[in-house]
Amino acid sequence: MSYTLLFYESQEDFAARTDPERQEAYLAGWTHYVHALREAGIVVFGSGLYAPETAATLKRRGGDVAVQDGPFPETKEQLGGIFVIDVPDMDAALEWAARGPVDTVEVRQNLPALK
Amino acid sequence: MESHRIVERTAREAYGRLLSYLTVRWRDPQDVEDALGDAFLSALEAWPKTGIPDKPEAWLLTIARRRLIDRARRVRVSAEALPTLLAMAEEAGHPSAPSGAEWPDERLAMMLLCAHPAIDPAMRTPLMLQTVLGLDAARIASAFIVKPSTMSQRLTRAKAKIRAERLTFEPADAEALPARLDSVLEAVYAAYGSGWDEAAAGSSGGSLAEEAIELGRLLLRFVPREPEVLGLLALMLHCEARRAARHDGEGNYVPLSGQDGTKWDRGLIAEAERHLHAASQAGRIGRFQLMAAIQSVHAQRLRTGRTEWDAIAQLYEGLVRMQPTLGAFVSRSAAVAEAYGADRGMALLASIPSAEVANYQPYWALAGHLYKRMHRYAEARSAYSRAIGLSADGAVRRFLTRQSDGLRMRP
Numbered sequence: 058m059s060y061t062l063l064f065y066e067s068q069e070d071f072a073a074r075t076d077p078e079r080q081e082a083y084l085a086g087w088t089h090y091v092h093a094l095r096e097a098g099i100v101v102f103g104s105g106l107y108a109p110e111t112a113a114t115l116k117r118r119g120g121d122v123a124v125q126d127g128p129f130p131e132t133k134e135q136l137g138g139i140f141v142i143d144v145p146d147m148d149a150a151l152e153w154a155a156r157g158p159v160d161t162v163e164v165r166q167n168l169p170a171l172k
Numbered sequence: 173m174e175s176h177r178i179v180e181r182t183a184r185e186a187y188g189r190l191l192s193y194l195t196v197r198w199r200d201p202q203d204v205e206d207a208l209g210d211a212f213l214s215a216l217e218a219w220p221k222t223g224i225p226d227k228p229e230a231w232l233l234t235i236a237r238r239r240l241i242d243r244a245r246r247v248r249v250s251a252e253a254l255p256t257l258l259a260m261a262e263e264a265g266h267p268s269a270p271s272g273a274e275w276p277d278e279r280l281a282m283m284l285l286c287a288h289p290a291i292d293p294a295m296r297t298p299l300m301l302q303t304v305l306g307l308d309a310a311r312i313a314s315a316f317i318v319k320p321s322t323m324s325q326r327l328t329r330a331k332a333k334i335r336a337e338r339l340t341f342e343p344a345d346a347e348a349l350p351a352r353l354d355s356v357l358e359a360v361y362a363a364y365g366s367g368w369d370e371a372a373a374g375s376s377g378g379s380l381a382e383e384a385i386e387l388g389r390l391l392l393r394f395v396p397r398e399p400e401v402l403g404l405l406a407l408m409l410h411c412e413a414r415r416a417a418r419h420d421g422e423g424n425y426v427p428l429s430g431q432d433g434t435k436w437d438r439g440l441i442a443e444a445e446r447h448l449h450a451a452s453q454a455g456r457i458g459r460f461q462l463m464a465a466i467q468s469v470h471a472q473r474l475r476t477g478r479t480e481w482d483a484i485a486q487l488y489e490g491l492v493r494m495q496p497t498l499g500a501f502v503s504r505s506a507a508v509a510e511a512y513g514a515d516r517g518m519a520l521l522a523s524i525p526s527a528e529v530a531n532y533q534p535y536w537a538l539a540g541h542l543y544k545r546m547h548r549y550a551e552a553r554s555a556y557s558r559a560i561g562l563s564a565d566g567a568v569r570r571f572l573t574r575q576s577d578g579l580r581m582r583p
Contacts, residue, residue, distance in 0.1 A: 155564040
């Protein structure tokens with residue numbers, strides 16, 4: 058079964074990525090987590106995402122397309138990265154979510170691939 | 173204890189007693205739960221007007237039984253009504269059927285029922301927490317890191333099974349009773365373990381550890397001389413005594429060996445020692461007594477100023493033979509390393525099949541520690557990294573990171 062872990066990061070977390078004083082600790086947290094995930098042999102795909110302010114959001118209203126700067130939606134915590142893992146069930150996926158270096162993780166099961 | 177917690181505890185105690193009493197007789201925990209829910213609701217409506225009755229529990233019991241009988245009347249399909257009617261007949265014929273004044277405390281029977289072999293072992297603890305202590309499914313789900321709706325479904329299924337298969341608290345074979353009691357102890361210990369992790373994660377609210385100790389004390393009331401019950405309670409109290417010492421002022425995790433003994437709760441330690449001593453009188457050793465004895469040796473550091481690691485290693489030797497779990501193997505390796513050197517500890521650790529430890533955090537934390545002591549720094553860094561990546565507790569992650577950072581400049 059494949060599940061996607063969506064890691065939400067706070068403004069603080071995003072700032073730590075580029076702050077020389079906190080950058081190393083921030084990256085180390087992810088490095089160890091990714092190490093454990095890879096050694097478990099369950100990773101299907103994983104990637105961090107650039108900060109939300111670099112995002113562009115496309116919205117279609119009626120027939121019109123509007124493109125705006127920034128993420129959707131505008132909330133305090135933003136998607137910072139994802140991991141797709143292959144584990145037996147939601148319990149196991151949540152167990153891995155709990156080990157992540159951020160405070161908010163959403164877990165969803167992946168739909169089977171379209172034929 | 174603050175007053176609202178006393179009220180909460182009293183209400184929960186009443187709930188657990190009523191639910192256990194009715195379930196043991198009606199054999200349908202879901203129906204009983206609904207009927208009790210109605211009874212509590214009626215109390216909320218009636219008591220403000222009429223005042224709290226002299227015997228609130230008897231009042232609740234009367235209403236709940238009336239609801240159960242009403243419900244049974246409404247069940248049209250005779251096949252479905254039959255088990256209920258049988259249960260009613262049984263209760264009517266029961267010599268101690270309550271007149272409304274006093275009724276037996278059946279919470280031990282309820283705990284035994286929750287630990288029935290037909291109930292999935294993973295669900296025994298959640299079921300016990302819900303029925304005996306009245307905890308809600310959402311709280312139980314968070315403690316076990318399970319999706320709340322999934323936890324609710326599993327609890328419902330377990331209760332449906334009790335009804336459908338007419339499970340009883342007493343094993344058909346009296347010789348199976350000790351094994352059933354052992355499953356109860358296992359379930360209580362699982363509640364303590366989950367509470368321990370939860371507390372480590374920095375939660376300030378009441379953790380499941382307290383609930384587990386409450387269950388342990390309750391068990392002891394029913395079987396005051398059973399050595400393993402005493403052992404389990406002693407074990408939990410010894411661990412609980414160190415709660416305040418597990419974190420320093422800044423919230424950093426402090427491992428047992430580095431803990432300030434003056435922060436240990438001497439009252440709890442004394443209570444644990446009393447129970448362990450009482451257990452030893454039975455002359456029947458068991459795994460919970462062994463685990464409690466190990467914690468007791470650690471506690472002796474308060475008096476002697478040193479930890480008798482060889483005694484601890486010996487106790488783990490016995491524990492591994494009695495209960496060959498991953499946790500026991502890893503802890504034995506740690507004790508042997510302290511008593512006889514890192515090399516011997518590492519040899520034991522390395523003998524554990526690697527497939528079993530891939531995601532077992534304590535294994536990697538210990539491996540990091542031992543490699544470091546053996547000056548094998550590259551391996552130490554790698555093991556610490558695995559341990560950090562497998563930790564669900566931020567304070568533990570930070571502690572391991574500090575340990576690992578100290579190795580950075582080493583070849």
